[in-house]
Amino acid sequence: MELRLHLCIISLLLLSSKSTAILSDDDPIISRFQRYLRINTAHPNPQYREAADFILSEAESLSLESQTIEFVPGKHLVLLKWPGSDPSLSSVLLNSHTDVVPAEHDKWVHPPFSANLDSNGDVYARGSQDMKCVGIQYLEAIRRLKASGFKPKRSVYLSFVPDEEIGGHDGAEKLAESDVFKGLNVGIVLDEGLASPTETYRAFYAERCPMWLVIKATGAPGHGAKLYDNTAMENLLKSIESVRRFRAAQFDLVKAGLKAEGEVISVNMVFLKAGTPTPTGFVMNMQPSEAEAGFDIRVPPIADQESLEKRIAKEWAPTSRNMTFRHGQFKQKVSVLDKSGKPILTATDSSNPWWALLEDAVKKANGKLGKPEIFPASTDARYFRNLGLPAIGFSPMANTPILLHDHNEFLNKDEYLKGIEIYESMIKAYASYVDHGKIAGSRDEL
Numbered sequence: 001m002e003l004r005l006h007l008c009i010i011s012l013l014l015l016s017s018k019s020t021a022i023l024s025d026d027d028p029i030i031s032r033f034q035r036y037l038r039i040n041t042a043h044p045n046p047q048y049r050e051a052a053d054f055i056l057s058e059a060e061s062l063s064l065e066s067q068t069i070e071f072v073p074g075k076h077l078v079l080l081k082w083p084g085s086d087p088s089l090s091s092v093l094l095n096s097h098t099d100v101v102p103a104e105h106d107k108w109v110h111p112p113f114s115a116n117l118d119s120n121g122d123v124y125a126r127g128s129q130d131m132k133c134v135g136i137q138y139l140e141a142i143r144r145l146k147a148s149g150f151k152p153k154r155s156v157y158l159s160f161v162p163d164e165e166i167g168g169h170d171g172a173e174k175l176a177e178s179d180v181f182k183g184l185n186v187g188i189v190l191d192e193g194l195a196s197p198t199e200t201y202r203a204f205y206a207e208r209c210p211m212w213l214v215i216k217a218t219g220a221p222g223h224g225a226k227l228y229d230n231t232a233m234e235n236l237l238k239s240i241e242s243v244r245r246f247r248a249a250q251f252d253l254v255k256a257g258l259k260a261e262g263e264v265i266s267v268n269m270v271f272l273k274a275g276t277p278t279p280t281g282f283v284m285n286m287q288p289s290e291a292e293a294g295f296d297i298r299v300p301p302i303a304d305q306e307s308l309e310k311r312i313a314k315e316w317a318p319t320s321r322n323m324t325f326r327h328g329q330f331k332q333k334v335s336v337l338d339k340s341g342k343p344i345l346t347a348t349d350s351s352n353p354w355w356a357l358l359e360d361a362v363k364k365a366n367g368k369l370g371k372p373e374i375f376p377a378s379t380d381a382r383y384f385r386n387l388g389l390p391a392i393g394f395s396p397m398a399n400t401p402i403l404l405h406d407h408n409e410f411l412n413k414d415e416y417l418k419g420i421e422i423y424e425s426m427i428k429a430y431a432s433y434v435d436h437g438k439i440a441g442s443r444d445e446l
């Protein structure tokens with residue numbers, strides 16, 4: 001025991017001297033990233049005040065205007081402003097969330113809030129990909145732009161919001177609905193994307209909408225030895241088989257490379273509830289009268305949500321099989337359509353100049369951008385898209401395994417630094433952009 005302890009201490013000393021050696025000739029940029037990562041903003045008790053204080057001190061060093069808003073007490077939202085020279089132009093909003101998901105500390109090679117930099121240059125921390133990297137990369141990009149003497153035409157706002165990981169209701173949703181937000185005159189929002197294992201960055205123009213479905217079957221109870229029709233278990237199993245066939249067909253499209261993950265409807269069974277409990281398990285010689293199953297369904301805005309609902313009513317939970325599902329019994333259902341009946345997505349064609357600007361800016365910074373994608377899960381971007389605003393999900397992490405919400409989440413410092421250059425190029429392009437329609441007739445431009 002004691003020997004093992006000594007070995008531990010020796011290896012710890014070795015580790016710390018190693019990382020000190022790497023740090024000493026490294027950038028203060030990486031230490032700022034590490035400082036942000038070391039603030040434990042994991043649910044259920046995120047240190048929002050500490051995160052806000054850190055962001056405010058960074059903002060002060062950059063002479064950005066700042067305000068802290070608590071739409072809900074204790075849930076700090078920091079809003080920063082880099083004023084543009086032409087207030088008649090709409091502004092650019094750079095959004096990021098400050099909270100992270102919890103981590104199982106004993107499953108990590110380095111403690112998840114140590115932000116340990118290993119000998120490969122990998123920074124290990126919860127939030128290193130999702131998405132503290134992005135929040136502070138925005139600030140670093142602004143630091144570089146300011147140092148270069150760049151002056152934005154459009155105002156650039158940065159929102160550091162709480163609670164994304166638990167639905168964003170007390171964070172981005174409240175911000176998007178607020179009068180404060182109306183006053184910002186936002187024209188384009190940037191929010192989070194995903195890491196890319198290849199050298200190509202990924203950008204997202206929409207996201208799948210969750211439909212959480214619970215179906216329940218009922219049937220006559222009976223002796224466990226008797227064969228008869230319409231038991232709750234048999235009825236539910238038929239539904240599960242039907243759901244599984246649908247799931248396989250969707251998944252086949254992805255496996256065959258015909259559709260991207262975000263373009264198909266995903267269905268996963270997340271619980272099964274049936275049986276007659278006893279203090280030690282379940283009654284074995286009795287068929288129960290009720291059985292329930294829950295499914296997490298994600299629907300891309302390009303899919304026909306209405307026909308899926310019909311399929312649920314007709315095939316997955318038909319009343320003819322004593323299934324009690326009815327319309328409106330979803331645990332959660334987000335419509336793929338906005339109030340005017342249009343799919344909630346950001347255009348990627350020439351009708352949206354911001355997309356072309358993004359592609360161009362990434363290219364200028366020597367990065368490659370992949371095809372526009374639909375985000376497979378949910379992000380805060382939906383609250384801004386719901387307002388009819390264009391919102392693009394983008395986290396500049398190429399050559400990086402996707403480790404959000406996983407053990408040992410890390411980001412390599414070179415990728416992190418490269419991401420800052422990408423944002424420098426993007427923010428410059430966005431903050432300088434002037435709509436040609438607006439300047440038509442302007443003498444300066446002729």
Ligand SMILES: [Zn+2]
Binds near residue numbers: 097130131164192
């Ligand atoms: Zn995130």
